[in-house]
C-alpha cells in the first residue's frame with residue numbers, strides 16, 4: 001500500500017498580516033493531484049490542521065472541500081486526521097460522526113469511554129490497500145493535553161516524569177490494541193503531535209507544548225514494534241531515529257520567514273507484506289517566494305538602493321513575494337517603515353517584516369541583581385535604548401516617553 005504522511009498545515013495563517021490562503025490552496029491542489037497520480041491508499045494528517053483554535057470560515061471550507069475532493073477522486077483513500085496543539089479539539093471533533101459516515105476519521109482529542117478508558121475502537125483503525133485488504137493498522141493519536149492524561153493514576157508514581165509516563169503508557173496500550181487485531185503481514189503505524197527529545201525547533205512558529213522542553217518525549221519510550229511513527233508539531237521535516245521509522249513530515253509551506261530554506265515535503269511510504277520498504281520525500285512546490293534582503297543587514301541608505309535596483313516580476317497580488325528587509329541601524333530611524341514602503345510602492349512585492357539589528361549595541365546591559373520587576377518603565381526604556389544605541393536617550397525623547405507612561409497610568 002501507498003501511505004502518505006503530512007502535518008502542520010496551519011490553514012488560516014497570516015504571516016505578518018499577509019494571508020496564506022493562496023499558498024494553502026496551491027498546496028491542497030498539488031496534494032490531491034499527487035495522491036491521485038501516486039495511487040495513494042492512505043493519508044495521515046498529524047495535527048495543526050488550522051493555525052488557531054478559531055480559524056476563519058474560509059479555512060474550514062478549504063479543509064472540507066479537500067476532503068470532499070479526496071472522496072470523489074480517490075473513493076478508497078483512508079483519511080485520518082488528528083488534532084494538534086493549535087487546533088480546537090472540540091471543534092475538530094464536532095463533525096466526526098458525519099465524517100465517519102464518509103469513511104473519514106477525525107480525532108480532535110483523545111476519546112474516552114464512560115469508564116474513562118481510551119476509546120480504542122475509535123483510535124485503532126485498519127488501513128487498506130487497493131484490493132481492500134488490510135495492509136496496516138493505525139493508532140490515530142492526537143496531541144495529548146495534560147487533561148487527556150490520567151495523571152492521578154497511582155501507577156504513574158514510579159515515573160520520573162508523570163506526563164512522559166502517561167503518554168508512553170497510552171502509546172503502549174494503543175500498540176497492544178493493534179497487535180491484538182493484527183494478522184500476519186500487516187504493519188503497525190501510529191500518529192502523534194508531540195515534541196520529541198533531541199529534535200530541531202524552528203524560530204518563532206512552534207508554540208512550546210506539554211509543559212515545555214523538560215517534558216520532551218524520549219524516543220525510547222515509544223513502542224519498538226511500531227513500523228512507523230508519523231509525527232506533527234515540528235515544522236522542519238526531520239527523522240528522529242537513525243532508521244527513519246520516526247519522522248516529522250514538517251509543514252508544507254514556510255510558516256515563518258526563517259523557515260524559507262526548509263525542504264517542504266510530504267512523506268510517501270510504500271508498505272509491502274507488513275514492512276515499510278520505501279520512505280521518500282515528495283517536495284511541495286513553492287507557490288510564493290520568500291525573499292530576505294539584503295543577505296546581511298546593511299545601513300538604511302544601501303538597503304534602499306538595493307530594494308530600488310531589484311527587479312520584481314509582474315504577478316497577481318497573491319503571488320507576490322513576501323519580503324523581509326534587513327537593516328542595520330546605529331541611530332534611531334523613526335521613519336524607517338515609511339521610507340522602505342516608499343521605495344516599494346507600486347512594486348509587485350509584499351513587505352512582511354523589517355528586521356532591525358544594532359551593530360553598535362553594547363552587549364546586554366542589565367544592572368546586577370535587578371529583574372524587570374525591580375525597575376520602573378523609564379529605567380527599562382533608558383537601559384534598552386543604551387543597549388541598542390550605546391548612548392542615553394535625548395532629553396526630548398525621555399520627556400515624550402514619560403508623558404506616554406503618565407497617560408497610560410492615568411487611564412489605568
Ligand SMILES: [Mn+2]
Nearest residue numbers: 008048206233
Ligand atoms: Mn504546528
